[in-house]
Amino acid sequence: MYRPGRNKWEAECTVCKAKLAHTCVCPIKVQAILKRKWTQTNIGKLCKYFHIYTVRTESLKEYCDFVDIEYRRMLSHSKTRWLSLFPGIERMIQMFPALKAFFLSQQKPPIVIKKFFENEFSEIYLWHMHSLMSAFHTHIQDLEKEKNSIMEVKKIMNSIHTILLERKSNNFMSLKVKGLLAQKRSDGLGKEYDQFCADVQGLYSTCLEYLEKWMTPMEEFSTFTWMDLSEPPEWNDVEACIKFLGEKGVVIDDVKCFDQVTNLKRFTERASGPRRGTSCLFESLKGILFVQYNLKDMSCKDFHAYLLSNRKLLGKISSTAKYRWADKEDEEEKQDEED
Structure with a gap:
């Protein structure tokens, strides 16, 4: 994943964090509602079941007509294609009535798939996973951008962490999940209902525990947070960076740096006025730095x-x-x- 012109460590770090955001969902196998890591492994099995067997696909199409839904090709997922899990879950939800009817009518379907569709809460499980993965999916897209800095990566990871904390504290479940749960409870499945709610909390706790474990090494870079220029830089923050870099053998002239930070602070305060957004500020800075660096040997007259x-x-x-x-x-x- 290393690209020319990009710091190799930074590139590998970005890829690593994209993988981390994806695999954060993997520990759900510990607290999964069906007590097995069904989603990732068996989306692949489901696709393979239909992939090379035209007869099975045609039979599934008939079941789609029977339950009055449009047939859609199943989407595969692999462990290295981190953005494929969310669309795979979404497609399963779209096809769920037909898939359930199809597999429960088969003589010898794969046991794990049959058990999944026999479970009364399988559709609710998928809907909750869909809700959870929507948050991860958008952040993984941001993490996979080519030019992310270490601070941008850290900011994205912090955003995922905040979302999970809020969902856990509010015991968040989508309205769709709540509606399906209420129906199951009215059907007399109160015990299973309570277990599902407990598993949702366990799911959030497991995700947070895993995420926090691997975010800890990034904390040493917190001293560079001011560099995203979300607000005018303060000298105390910059000074902390100079000390940090000094300990790593990188010497910076703090006197010159102070004057430069003062000018940068004035620029950011003016550029980020009420009618100017942060994007305007960054584009302006980017243009100035490009000119200054690429034409540094050229006088104003030249x-x-x-x-x-x-x-x-x-x-x-x-x-x-x-x-x-x-x-x-x-x-x-x-x-x-x-x-």
Whole structure:
């Protein structure tokens, strides 16, 4: 997963944390409602059951017609494709009535799949897993971005942790899950209902325990939190970074750094006014740093002459193409032309 131009350790760390967010759901096998890690392993088994057998697929289509739902191809999942679990669960939910009717009518279906569909709470289990995985899925997408810094990764992991804490403290279950649970309780399954609710709490606790275990090594980088510039930097925070780096053998001139931080603070305070968002601030900083670094050997006079001699570059500077709103307008115009 290492890419040229990117710090190798940073790249591996980002991939590792994406894997961590995914595998955080794996300890659910300890507290799983069905007391087995059914979701990940058997989504694959379910797909394989239909994958090369056209007769089985055609039979499933008939069951789809019988229960009046649209047939959809089952989605596979593997341990290394971290973004495939959530869509796989979602597809199972969409096909659940047909799948249940199909497997319970078979003479010799796979035992583990048969037991799953025989369980009265199997659909509720899937819905709750779907709710839980929705939070992980979006964060894993953010973690897999190519240019994440270590602080951005830490921020994403903290967000997952906060969501899980809130869900646990509120014993969160989606309205869909609550509705299905209420129906089971009215059907006389009160004992199973209580067990499910207890397992939900156990599920959140297990996820949090696993997540906290692997987030601990990242705490030493907390001193760099100010670098996301979500608010103007304070010198005490920057000074802590200088001390941290000094202990690692990286010497920084704190006198010059103080003056630079002062200028940065003034810039962030002005740039992040009521009409300017953080994205505007970062884009401005990015542009300034690109120019400063790539043209560091060029004087202001030479830079001016260079711009005047490059008509193509001047055209891009004066064009609206560099703005996102311009891209949207171009897309709308193209759409109107096609219509």
